Amino acid sequence: MNSVKQRMPRLLDWLDEREPDVVCLQETKLADDAFTTLLGKELAGRAYETALYGEVQWNGVALLSKVGIEDVVTGVAGAPGFPNPEARAVAATCGGIRIHSLYVPNGRAPDSDHYVYKLAWLKALRDVVAAGPAEQIVCGDMNIAPADADVFDPAAFVGSTHVTAPEREALAALLATGLHDVVRDRWPTERVFSYWDYRAGMFHQDLGMRIDLVLASDPVAERVKAAWIDRKARKGTGPSDHAPVIIDLDVAPDGDIGPVVPPPSNPRGARKRTTKLPQNR
DNA sequence: ATGTCATCCCCAGGATGA
Numbered sequence: 001m002n003s004v005k006q007r008m009p010r011l012l013d014w015l016d017e018r019e020p021d022v023v024c025l026q027e028t029k030l031a032d033d034a035f036t037t038l039l040g041k042e043l044a045g046r047a048y049e050t051a052l053y054g055e056v057q058w059n060g061v062a063l064l065s066k067v068g069i070e071d072v073v074t075g076v077a078g079a080p081g082f083p084n085p086e087a088r089a090v091a092a093t094c095g096g097i098r099i100h101s102l103y104v105p106n107g108r109a110p111d112s113d114h115y116v117y118k119l120a121w122l123k124a125l126r127d128v129v130a131a132g133p134a135e136q137i138v139c140g141d142m143n144i145a146p147a148d149a150d151v152f153d154p155a156a157f158v159g160s161t162h163v164t165a166p167e168r169e170a171l172a173a174l175l176a177t178g179l180h181d182v183v184r185d186r187w188p189t190e191r192v193f194s195y196w197d198y199r200a201g202m203f204h205q206d207l208g209m210r211i212d213l214v215l216a217s218d219p220v221a222e223r224v225k226a227a228w229i230d231r232k233a234r235k236g237t238g239p240s241d242h243a244p245v246i247i248d249l250d251v252a253p254d255g256d257i258g259p260v261v262p263p264p265s266n267p268r269g270a271r272k273r274t275t276k277l278p279q280n281r
Numbered sequence: 282a283t284g285t286c287a288t289c290c291c292c293a294g295g296a297t298g299a
Contacts, residue, residue: 002299003287027299029288057288058298106299143299156282197299198285207282241286241299 002240004028004060005038010240012042014233018246021066022094023048024101026141027240028060035062053090060087061103061140067095079124082117089125096256097220098133100125102140107161115161118143122170130177135256138179139214141195141242144171146181150210152193162211179215183245186227194229195242203234214245223249 001007004025015023028035032052043050047066053074054060063069072092075085082105091100102125107118129138144167148154157163175181183192193208202208216224226248234243 006287027287108299153282197283198287200282200284202282202284205282238286 001025001027001029001060002242004030004035004062006238007240008038008042010233010238011039014230014244015046015048018230018244020064020246022099023062023064024099024139025062025064026060026101026103027242028052028054028062029058030054030060031056035060051090051092053087055087058086059103061090061101063090063092063094063099063101065092065094065099069094076121076124076128078127079121080117082114088121091128093133096135096252096254098136100129100136100138100140102138102142104141104143106143107167110159110161110164118161119166119170122167122174126170126174126177129174129179134217135219135252136179136217137214137220137247138174138216139212139245141211142171142213143211144168144213145209145211146171146184146213149191150184150193152207152209162209175215178217180218180221182214182216182221182224182227182247183210183229185221186224192229193231193243194245196234198241212242212245214247216247219252220249223252225250 004011032054035052035054043064048064049069051063051069051072070093072090074090076089088103088105089100091098105114105118105121108114129136143162145151145162146168151157151163161167192210194210194212196203196208214227224247228246230244230246233239
């Protein structure tokens, strides 16, 4: 978001355009009471329930769901703070899937305390996910480019965070709990970015990074019908510096993911679904 | 490739974070 307050009109338009069942937000930069004051009515009017974990000034994550939002947990058990806990993780079970909305610490520079913090935080996250249920989605601003193909020029990132071996190993350890990078799996050889610096016309030259990931466990990954980055949402006036990552899931064999109570206006109780095609340009 | 955009302080623009 880079401030949900600054992004509110674009967020609401985007929700109305895409109609996602579940939304994971990062960098809301808003305390929970201020979030509710700002967006509570707008979200409730769109049938979203919320799980919030914010701060006054920095960080901040949220989950919005139309398919239930149960067993909310804020933070990552066992993760360090800097030095105090930061609002970087919220998890809940939505439509039968354990969903984690994450804002991984940036790391700043490989020789910094922030980098040590980032790696320790990721290790704690891995342990939480490893202890989680079979159906999980771990997503958000991971602040790691999984491979050199996920940055516009690997040479430009030598010595920087987001691409170092220890960060990629921490991500690999997270994936080794049984998760799939569903966007890369769908677009194995495409140039696919989710973040472009505001400066120097980087977006318009498509000089970006793919650091916003959706990682899905086996039974969830098997249901992925579309996985793409909504590059259009980065265009125009007043965007965030990140673009949303969108995943469409088929209904589960047991019927999970769908309204907990079918909308009364729909007598068949069946939810119309469309598969969104990639729109990466 | 550091050119922007956001936060805070609290009214002017510097410090900080990404």
